Amino acid sequence: MSNVFPVSDHVARMKGSSTLIAAAAAAEMRANGIDVIDLSVGEPDFDTPEFIKRYAWEGLEKGLTKYTATAGLIDFRNAVVGFYASQFGAEIELNEVAASCGGKQALFNAACALLNPGDDVLIPKPYWVTFPEIVTFCRANSVFIETEQTDFILTADQVADSITDRTKLLIINSPNNPSGRVIPPDEMRKIVEVCAARGVYVMTDECYLFFAYPPAEPFSLATLPEELREFVCVAGSFSKTYAMTGWRIGYTIASEQWTKAMVRLQSHSATHPTSFVQYACAKALRDTENTMAAVESMTSEYERRKNWFVPALNEIRGFKCSMPDGAFYAFVDVREMLGETFKTSADVANVMLNECYTVVTDGAGFGADGFLRFSYATSMDNLRTAIDRLGNLFGRTGVQTA
Ligand SMILES: Cc1ncc(COP(=O)(O)O)c(C=O)c1O
Incomplete structure (x- = not known):
């Protein structure tokens, strides 16, 4: 087919979802047999209550x-x-x-x-x-x-x-x-x-x-x-x-x-x-x-993960993250890492993807260049593996703060 489809002005002006772009990169790696840890998804890892x-x-x-x-x-x-x-x-x-x-x-x-x-x-x-x-x-x-x-x-x-x-x-x-x-x-x-x-x-x-x-x-x-x-x-x-x-x-x-x-x-x-x-x-x-029992049990599990994950993230060299009040995301400030090697937070995210198979979402799509979003709507095993991989890649400060 040679015709260029004439996308309407309404739609042409819209951007694709950056959260879905990260998830697609993870899916492609997984299809190639790579053991990817996907922390980009904005979706509960729990099944719907029975x-x-x-x-x-x-x-x-x-x-x-x-x-x-x-x-x-x-x-x-x-x-x-x-x-x-x-x-x-x-x-x-x-x-x-x-x-x-x-x-x-x-x-x-x-x-x-x-x-x-x-x-x-x-x-x-x-x-x-x-x-x-x-x-x-x-x-x-x-x-x-x-x-x-x-x-x-x-x-x-x-x-x-x-x-x-x-x-x-x-x-x-x-x-x-x-x-x-x-x-x-x-x-x-x-x-x-x-x-x-x-x-x-x-x-x-x-x-x-x-x-x-x-x-x-x-x-x-x-x-x-x-x-x-x-x-x-x-x-x-x-x-x-x-x-x-x-x-x-x-x-x-x-x-x-x-x-x-x-x-x-x-x-x-x-x-x-x-x-x-x-x-x-x-x-x-x-x-x-x-319903409220189900909601409370999911909320307390997210809270447990957050309480472990956020201090662990803060131990990674260059990462800074304050304790979230809600939702299931850790929003990490990586601006300290930017300079010669990494020009933007997207560069940091790309290195994480390509060198330690850990997928996160770059902050630029959320209007916050210099930040990375980590979802903790995933198992503790996945969170531990991600921290191990990131520690090996960037180093650890030995100090856990939140
Ligand atoms: C802030 C926010 N609003 C709305 C939605 C979409 O929710 P729904 O699945 O109900 O369309 C999301 C999904 O990621 C979200 O993060």
Whole structure:
């Protein structure tokens, strides 16, 4: 074929996902028989809890194999309302909830329903790779907020200083991918107050909601009073906190009007997430005892790994990493290593890949050149092997700090 495919301007402007590029490099090495340690994946290594699988089967047996309403089964939406009431004391209404095919579609729906070409969207750095790409797709402009001076924790003052007449939306993500930082609830509330006072909307990606390590606590913006929630869209997901990445289910919690606009958009794209998956998730959200026990057991295992892994990373010569508050990523500052041999953190990542078969994600894709993201959603054996290999490659300082 000789024709060059005329990719649309919308898509041509979007970049491929850097997290998927690292995973593809790992897969290729593995296919060539190399024993690769892949710390690039943003996916739980746990299987979906058995009782949720049984609920899906129950849904199939009940004949839930047909279309549902575009916003999702009433039962699913009611279960989200009930779950947020029981877990967080949130007072949300049925018509403020819509089902989506994962957190990613929830974010996409929310942004596309709000943004016009030329709008400015505030995105704190470091950010999840998809945020600026969705903004680009909408022909809006990403305006980045530097947060390193506050240890990568966004503050209301930083938001206030960044808002202009063109600002339409702020995107936040706490617990954060890639930094592992959690914005304290009081600061989150202040951030929304600053935005609401200037008519700026807030999209909050709560996909790691329950992965907050004490003293950090799970906190949802769905708990804000109605006058603030009017400006907020919560993008929720079952992928990470319930180990259900492949099921493709998430939801939005937003004002009735914002929800209606998102549902209109979704009615012409995915329509709705899989019917019996919605059924299973509704059952799981009502079965809070089993669901929260599963979430707690996964969270405490991530915490155990983090408590071993982060000090061990800090012992590698040139690596600097503070203890994450949430999610399952260690965000390592390698700027001390840059100079003649390594010009960028991508060079460090490449050497790790080629010389000790350890795959991580370069920070540049997250707006943080000079950093590397290590996922600890993998076994302790893998983490130990990675540390051994990195110690041999770069050397150890003999000092473990966190
Ligand atoms: C911050 C963040 N938001 C959203 C997603 C996507 O979640 P989902 O699988 O629900 O689409 C991810 C996945 O890596 C993520 O890290």
